[in-house]
Amino acid sequence: MTTEPNPSPDPNSNEEVSSEEEPLLITDEMLTDHPERGRADFESGMSSFPPLTLILIALNIAVFVWQINTGSLLSKDAIIASGALERSHLFRGELWRLFSPMFLHGSLDHLIGNCFALYVMGIACEHALRFKQFGIVYFFSGFCGSLLSVMVQPGPSVGASGAIFGLMAFIVVFLYKYQKTFFIRDRRIGFVIAAWGLLTIVFGFLSPYIDNFAHIGGAIGGAIAILFQKPFLLTKVHRS
Template sequence: MTTGPGGGNGGEHEEPILITPEMLAPRRRVPPPISDGRVDFERGMRRLPPLIIALILANVAVFVWEVSAGAFAPILGSTGADHTSPIMAGALIRERVLAGEWWRMITATFLHGSPDHLIGNMIALFIVGMACEHAFGVTRTAAIYVGSGLAGTAFSLATGPGPSVGASGAIFGVLMAVVVMLYRNQQYFFVRDKRIGFVLAAWAAWQLFVGFMNPFIDNFAHLGGMTGGALAALLLTPTLTAEAMVGGGRGR
């Protein structure tokens, strides 16, 4: 306990102050409160995104079909699908697309060449899709995903004969849409943890690097998806931005 000065002021003294353990503990750094009406973007990311979950389940279901149809023989130890695989029925193959099978530009984005290919893409889709769906809403996120996937397959068609499969073009587009949206709307969004942008950028850079080092990775689909996602973010107004403009920020 401590006491204030006494004696010198006619015997007056202050009440004793109790020192508690909490007062002696080191102070933790508390994030500053949101006081300018911006949207707390990170707290919203904790919600489960229904559209992204549905897309993940769809990709998994298609992969289960691939396995049941004998796409991998044998599945254990397989390095991927060969050219006689049922996967080729929906893969992106330039000559088949130019012959009129345009639906391959969509089906190819739901096919995967190996279990690790699927798992890696679905983890990335959940992480970046959660942010995108929170910012743009279900309908616009669906448009971003499909548009980015089509842009990725278009780039792939223009640069190689194929075959090519995978959702990574669409996922890169979703990632780029989030990056562009955050950059363009800083006045509406409050991002507590600056590491989010670093993690997203680092993941994209690493994937592009690996793609250029591995001839079996369709990096042009990645670049096409990123282009499509960036354009979509420029054209579509995030639902969170609209809410911030008319009603101020929110925390969830």
């Protein structure tokens, strides 16, 4: 088999033969770690070991071990007695049940899923808020989740997901509200968090075992919380 030689360019042709490819223009938008002018890097100094988040995870695990040892997972009455959110008990004056479900879980996979989500959301939120503000947002969101849940359904209900949805809503609103102050290296993060939350709620309505109203109430609480306090990270940036 033979190949024909490449034809030589016609000297009378008006086409120019380029020996080099055109250079690729690299823009700032293509550089995920490029500090954008006039805005602070939101992820700068973010710790992988947020203290309050890890304390909350440890408490969730400790309480779950207590639930197993006391047999509170064996029946509906037992889990109500352990502190689950339940309307009739709340109306008897047991207001502490608006907070106690945040540390109770119905199964091992329920605990693991919530602890993982709490860690992921906690890294970003505790970075923005620090210890005290983070605690306020977390427990306020959990309170709002419990309140909406008990208004709509009698219960019982357990889980930290209402508070976690509050953290999720908080960080999405934070990144949107202060987008002129901070930039994130991957701009898809806010969208992915919001989409994941919405999909969780949508699929939650397909299961009778998921307290979606606690999720929705918690998200509302987290979105409201950012309106009433100035995040620590914002104060730090303005000082620098």
